[in-house]
Amino acid sequence: KSPFQMEKESSDDEDKRLKRREKNRVAAQRSRKRQTQRADELHEAYECLEQENSLLRKEVQLLLEEQQRLTDALKAHE
Structure with missing residues (x-):
């Protein structure tokens, strides 16, 4: 090979x-x-789920309080 080719x-x-x-x-x-982008999407989904979880926990607490009131009312009428 010539130097040029090399x-x-x-x-x-x-x-x-x-x-x-x-x-x-x-x-x-x-x-x-x-x-x-995927990490951002996951973080956003995490934030939404955290918020939903918080709302559901509050709802559970309210339902437990209502259950206790109804139980107390039922016992008062026995």
Whole structure:
């Protein structure tokens, strides 16, 4: 091979390497963006579930208090 051919192959290899690195960089960036988006979605879902759980706990407490009042009223009429 002539020095020119060897230099051309070396240049081609370098171009391929740079293209591969750029492609990988873009893919990694896209992956990180998806991961961040997924984490944000999970955090939002967590917040909604926490709020729903709090409301349900309050409802349970109110129902327990009502049950106690009804039980007391029933005993008063026995």
